[in-house]
Amino acid sequence: MLIFIVSILSGIISGMGIGGGTILIPVLILTSGISQQIAQSVNLISFIPTASIALITHIKNGNIEKKLLFKLIAAGILGAVLGSILASYISSAILRKMFAIFLFCIGVYEICCKKK
């Protein structure tokens, strides 16, 4: 039940364009005893349906920068494969600490650098 409430909250947040995953993953980790990798895969998969729905609206509104899109995706695929393979070979404890550093940086960025 707690997880359902948390995921509604993270959905609300990502619907507002703030990035739900960076909230969802630490909450999953701190409230249930799952490994870092499982929490991350939950977020990766749950992003797929919500992003697909959002994407349809964006395509209709013509907000996609097509000139950049395919180059970004092509380089991104290489990065995604490297990153995911690395994640599946690191121990959960170490990945958690790395994630915490990443999260800390994003938190500082959200507070200090964004004006809107």
Place this chain on the structure above:
Amino acid sequence: MQNIIKECGIIKNYRYLFKILSVGLAAGFFNGLFGSGGGTIIVPAMVFLLDVKEQKAHATAIAVILPLSIISSYIYFKHNLIDWRLTMNVVFGSMAGAYIGAKILNKFSAGMLRKIFGAFMILSAIRMVF
């Protein structure tokens, strides 16, 4: 003279292409490694490095991160790193949440929310290390 101008143009193009590929590579890598945050990297990178307007950057970010998340999910799946029951709970919860979020978007100040969640992220980061 014209040749020099032409060459400068080509170098500029290569530099811009290099920037695009680096941004894509970094976003894909961190999105795969941490299962999140690809959008958090790619939106400001597009705005500051690639001169894309903020609104277009958000939309393009989703179009880029979506296929990358599918590929990363597949690799996590291959390594047996998926809890389907938990995932389905979160999928339905976050879809409901995304709907509510889009409806109430204009009723709250996003700036204030950002600061609250930024603080929350810093606190949970500290909690995750200790």
